Amino acid sequence: MSPPVIPLERPRRERADAVRNRLHLLRVARRLIAEEGADRLTMDGLAAAADLGKGTVFRRFGTRAGIFRALLEDSEQEFQRAVLEGPPPLGPGAPPVERLAAFGRARVEHLAANIEVVGQSRVDGHGEGPLGSFSVLHFRVLLEGVDLPGISLDAVAVLLAAAVETPLLLTLDRHDVESLPGSVEDLAAAWEALVRRMVG
Incomplete structure (x- = not known):
């Protein structure tokens, strides 16, 4: 499901x-x-x-921030549709590990492409929408198909969401994503290596 x-x-x-x-x-x-x-x-x-x-x-x-929240909601729903209905491995049909790897890579790229919009959506203090909620739910569903005995899948899902969302969200006051410690591609590759080592 x-x-x-x-x-x-x-x-x-x-x-x-x-x-x-x-x-x-x-x-x-x-x-x-x-x-x-x-x-x-x-x-x-x-x-x-x-x-x-x-x-x-x-x-x-x-408000002005409301414009950016509407843009963010629109792009977020487009991203979610790609995950839920698009072709594999991001969409349904691939093994859980492949979907986890593809999701993190796509999520980092999506946040990087929208980082100015995310930042501007929060300038009036009301933009704390559940950006990570979809990631947590999606990870929890995929982890059902992975063998992780003795580990809380809820806890793993939260940690994975933090790993894929936080590095870019912490840079919202910057205009240049490339000022991150490592490029967007580096972050995406690190995510994939992390997932494959953990559940591969």
């Missing part, structure tokens, strides 16, 4: 025009971030670039 997709915020019913506006705003926000950087994105700038009223942006996101 696979864990469910975990939204960072409670889903709500939306009118069709509200859904269209949300998707349009997220597309424009991504373009502005790519062109100018996350630090330069403002509520006014997003409204102007999207050709929508400032009130629409405020009603949709509430």
Whole structure:
């Protein structure tokens, strides 16, 4: 059984025009971030670039950090769909060890690609969404298929989630992911070696 997709915020019913506006705003926000950087994105700038009223942006996101939380939720759900429904080894169909290795590598790459968005989503103190919760649930399910006698699988799942989430999340105040001790590829390779030694 696979864990469910975990939204960072409670889903709500939306009118069709509200859904269209949300998707349009997220597309424009991504373009502005790519062109100018996350630090330069403002509520006014997003409204102007999207050709929508400032009130629409405020009603949709509430705060500037809310824009980034919406972007993060959108990318997080896309990542979770790849894990739950995509091709193996990240998706179903591969042995547990292969899926664990693939998950960690993909997770590090995903967090690195979204690190500015994650950081900006937390600037008003309300962005502590359950980023690691999906990882813990997914690891716990996969560990059912691994022989680890006498060890709490819940505890192992928590430790694995900390290992794959923490190195990048601790650098949220930095703009350059390459300033990490080791590159993203180094972290991904270290994860794979760790998993294969532990449960391979």
